[in-house]
Amino acid sequence: MFKSTSKDDTRAHVFNTALALFREKGFNETTMREVAKASGLSLGAAYYYFRSKEDIVGAYYEHVQIEHLRRAREGFADARNLKQRLEVAFHSKLDIIADDRRLLVALFRYGGDSEHPLSWFGPDTQRQRDLSMGVFDEALSDEKLPADLRDAVPVMLWAMHMGLMLYMLFDESPQQQQTRKLADQAIPLSLQMTKLLRVPLVRTPIRKALAALLEADLIPPAARWRALGTEGGEA
Amino acid sequence: MFKSTSKDDTRAHVFNTALALFREKGFNETTMREVAKASGLSLGAAYYYFRSKEDIVGAYYEHVQIEHLRRAREGFADARNLKQRLEVAFHSKLDIIADDRRLLVALFRYGGDSEHPLSWFGPDTQRQRDLSMGVFDEALSDEKLPADLRDAVPVMLWAMHMGLMLYMLFDESPQQQQTRKLADQAIPLSLQMTKLLRVPLVRTPIRKALAALLEADLIPPAARWRALGTEGGEA
DNA sequence: GTCTATAAAGGGATAGAC
DNA sequence: GTCTATCCCTTTATAGAC
Numbered sequence: 001m002f003k004s005t006s007k008d009d010t011r012a013h014v015f016n017t018a019l020a021l022f023r024e025k026g027f028n029e030t031t032m033r034e035v036a037k038a039s040g041l042s043l044g045a046a047y048y049y050f051r052s053k054e055d056i057v058g059a060y061y062e063h064v065q066i067e068h069l070r071r072a073r074e075g076f077a078d079a080r081n082l083k084q085r086l087e088v089a090f091h092s093k094l095d096i097i098a099d100d101r102r103l104l105v106a107l108f109r110y111g112g113d114s115e116h117p118l119s120w121f122g123p124d125t126q127r128q129r130d131l132s133m134g135v136f137d138e139a140l141s142d143e144k145l146p147a148d149l150r151d152a153v154p155v156m157l158w159a160m161h162m163g164l165m166l167y168m169l170f171d172e173s174p175q176q177q178q179t180r181k182l183a184d185q186a187i188p189l190s191l192q193m194t195k196l197l198r199v200p201l202v203r204t205p206i207r208k209a210l211a212a213l214l215e216a217d218l219i220p221p222a223a224r225w226r227a228l229g230t231e232g233g234e235a
Numbered sequence: 236m237f238k239s240t241s242k243d244d245t246r247a248h249v250f251n252t253a254l255a256l257f258r259e260k261g262f263n264e265t266t267m268r269e270v271a272k273a274s275g276l277s278l279g280a281a282y283y284y285f286r287s288k289e290d291i292v293g294a295y296y297e298h299v300q301i302e303h304l305r306r307a308r309e310g311f312a313d314a315r316n317l318k319q320r321l322e323v324a325f326h327s328k329l330d331i332i333a334d335d336r337r338l339l340v341a342l343f344r345y346g347g348d349s350e351h352p353l354s355w356f357g358p359d360t361q362r363q364r365d366l367s368m369g370v371f372d373e374a375l376s377d378e379k380l381p382a383d384l385r386d387a388v389p390v391m392l393w394a395m396h397m398g399l400m401l402y403m404l405f406d407e408s409p410q411q412q413q414t415r416k417l418a419d420q421a422i423p424l425s426l427q428m429t430k431l432l433r434v435p436l437v438r439t440p441i442r443k444a445l446a447a448l449l450e451a452d453l454i455p456p457a458a459r460w461r462a463l464g465t466e467g468g469e470a
Numbered sequence: 471g472t473c474t475a476t477a478a479a480g481g482g483a484t485a486g487a488c
Numbered sequence: 489g490t491c492t493a494t495c496c497c498t499t500t501a502t503a504g505a506c
Contacts, residue, residue: 007489031481045490047483108347112340114405121405167451170349170356178451185447192440202437205427212420216402216413279472 011049014039015063018056023099027057027106057107057118065131068093069229072135083191085139086157090183093135093161094168098176105169120162130225133158137226140194149197151222152210160186246284249274250298253291258334262292262341292342292353300366303328304464307370318426320374321392325418328370328396329403333411340404355397365460368393372461375429384432386457387445395421 017039021030032053036046050056075088097104110118117124136157145153164186168179196202213219252274256265267288271281285291310323332339345353352359371392380388399421403414431437448454 010489032483033481041489042491043482044484044492048489051483053482105347109344111347112343112401112404114407121401166347166356167453169347172349182447182451182453185444185451189440189444189447192443196437196440199436201434202431205424205431208427209420209424212417212424216417216420218402218417277472 007049010041014041014046014049015056015059018050019060019103022103022106027103054118060103061118061125061128064093064096065128067096068135069131071096072138076138076141082140082143082194083187085141086187086190087184089135089139089157090161090164090187091180094164094176094179094183097165097168101169101176104165108169126220127228129158130220130228132161133220133225134229136161137222138229143194145194145197146203148207148210149203152213152219153194153197154222154225155219157190160190245276249276249281249284250291250294253285254295257338257341262338289353295338296353296360296363299328299331300363302331303370304366306331307373311373311376317375317378317429318422320376321422321425322419324370324374324392325396325399325422326415329399329411329414329418332400332403336404336411339400343404361455362463364393365455365463367396368455368460369464371396372457373464378429380429380432381438383442383445384438387448387454388429388432389457389460390454392425395425 014035018030018035021034021038032046033043035053035056036043039046050059071092072089075092076085079085079088107118107120110116111120113119114122116122119125121129133154136154139157140150140153143150143153164179164183167182168176171179173179197206210219249270253265253270256269256273265288267281268278270288270291271278274281285294306327307324310327311320314320314323342353345351346355348354349357351357354360356364368389371389374392375385375388378385378388399414399418402417403411406414408414432441445454
């Protein structure tokens, strides 16, 4: 309202510039000085928008999830069945990170360190995980399943998609075609599994497994991530 | 025969000293100078036994797997059924790495980088993975299963045990009791699953899944790891 | 020939002026 | 909000002592 380039605009500009540099020459190899210069700012000004280089990564995580939610919903609107919705959920995520393999490899290092704010499994990234599970939850929207299974399946799908991303890190095929193929095979498999879940013979041991996973805090309360994604906003 | 401390002895001495330091003060925080000094050697001499600090980690990986195989076989001898053998396979591994959480967190960083010789999924550590799958293969020794499933189940168990180790990295409970509990719940689940595999209704979709995993190179040829473990030797 | 001490360089982050 | 100047740490290179 007051100025053409608001604080948010400049922040987004720095973010996009940094991301381009990360993709072009790698995360570790890109210095904050370069980010600042390429953004047309001084070093100090860049640090005004992001407290640290890792803070830019935090914005990237947020960006990926928001974008995933956005694209997935767009795709869900046209999807006519569960299979198509799963295709949208998996492939839209892969689309978003397609150019970021190098960056993700560099970020992998933080994954196992629960103390680190950028750990993929740590408390500081819970919101991102919740958003991500929310996408798979919406993909299942009108599936009829017993409540406990219904709350767990999105978590399983999220875990699958994490595995798929790990696979992508090692996939040297052009455009990561191998990963796409694997995703395409994971989808009918997931469908089959949700069908099998209705068979009592299968359901009973699965219920036991879920109880174990719940007790080990490996399945977050569905209420938490189901509430998310109604806010909007962009990194 | 000629000298009381052979090259191998000294190498083992350096290795044990380094491991103690890694556990005590962390991998990144331990310098090769300290390793050398604590071993009673000069820096140059230490570098004679290990070309780099990471080379020591390579020896650690090898040590863990050899030790796992040794302890597992010891336990298998007394085990009377599959359940007990699975308990041995899972818990002996956890015993071995129990003191190494910090080290493993530090090493996690290499995991996602397929280029890195210490990546947990890269080509350079294939031998270690093969040895590890071999342990689970031996645990299943006299289970009757169709050949394709029989070759895949050890890989699934290996994957479970990798997940269990990831869980342990984040497990702050005393003596990682939570991880032990999770393992104890994973075991009957695994048993149940191998039983379910025999049910045609389940077997058919699983077979499809396996075909997908095979095509994606996620299931190594059983012949490779089954051949291993008959050599002996120690890091 | 090896080791140690130190200097130079690079880069993340901060302080204070404007 | 943006700048300049600076801090501080890590890594790498080197020079001189042993």
